[in-house]
Amino acid sequence: xxxxxxxxxxxxxxxxxxxxxxxxxQRRLSKSHILVSGLRGTVVExxxxxxxxxxxxxxxxxxxxxxxxxxxxxxxKGDLSSFGINFFDQFDVVVVSCCTLxxxxxxxxxxxxxxxxxxxxxxxxxxxxxxxxxxxxxxxxSKKKLQETIECLLQYPTFEDAIAIPWRSLPKRLSKLYFAMxxxxxxxxxxxxxxxxxxxxxxxxxxxxxxxxxxHNAFHNSRHQKYKNLLICA
Numbered sequence: 001x002x003x004x005x006x007x008x009x010x011x012x013x014x015x016x017x018x019x020x021x022x023x024x025x026q027r028r029l030s031k032s033h034i035l036v037s038g039l040r041g042t043v044v045e046x047x048x049x050x051x052x053x054x055x056x057x058x059x060x061x062x063x064x065x066x067x068x069x070x071x072x073x074x075x076x077k078g079d080l081s082s083f084g085i086n087f088f089d090q091f092d093v094v095v096v097s098c099c100t101l102x103x104x105x106x107x108x109x110x111x112x113x114x115x116x117x118x119x120x121x122x123x124x125x126x127x128x129x130x131x132x133x134x135x136x137x138x139x140x141x142s143k144k145k146l147q148e149t150i151e152c153l154l155q156y157p158t159f160e161d162a163i164a165i166p167w168r169s170l171p172k173r174l175s176k177l178y179f180a181m182x183x184x185x186x187x188x189x190x191x192x193x194x195x196x197x198x199x200x201x202x203x204x205x206x207x208x209x210x211x212x213x214x215x216h217n218a219f220h221n222s223r224h225q226k227y228k229n230l231l232i233c234a
Contacts, residue, residue: 010026029054034058060076081103089116119137
């Protein structure tokens with residue numbers, strides 16, 4: 001594609017990144033429509049980066065100020081899980097964060113039911129730890145092998161299918177962070193209050209699985225002593 005498809009102002013503004021990924025990639029980026037829900041931490045940084053890069057439009061499921069006057073930013077309020085399939089049909093990419101497990105599954109399922117391919121991402125951060133899930137559905141790409149160009153197809157599982165895999169079937173070298181994120185996510189889905197009586201029982205059981213009984217007992221005793229010291233100070 002030629003430079004004529006970008007305005008003179010766009011070409012001048014995005015000159016540096018055009019040199020990196022080319023005019024055609026910049027043109028496609030400027031035509032893309034992105035939906036982002038859950039504006040905290042990593043996702044806010046993501047919004048900043050794609051807006052500065054010149055994405056066509058960005059819809060936020062929250063109230064946030066505009067970053068780049070050349071990008072049309074709109075706000076869509078409401079519970080994301082209550083939006084119908086047609087709502088997601090206007091987007092090329094959907095990024096979801098800071099929501100329940102059921103919402104992530106529901107939105108991903110709706111993206112799959114659309115006639116066009118809608119890329120789906122979900123990202124979460126807990127303290128200094130984080131994870132990202134990517135579903136591009138059926139993604140085709142070219143790979144050069146010697147003098148031959150081979151067309152390859154990647155088939156992505158849905159979010160629900162991915163997290164439904166039994167833990168015993170997962171690779172042994174998989175990061176323990178995966179299990180920690182699953183445990184904390186499941187806990188958050190069951191109870192909203194960390195300090196409820198049953199919540200502490202469930203959380204303690206989760207840590208026994210993740211840390212092992214010996215490490216869990218040492219962790220629990222140290223936490224108990226800290227709370228005891230706090231009560232004495234109070």
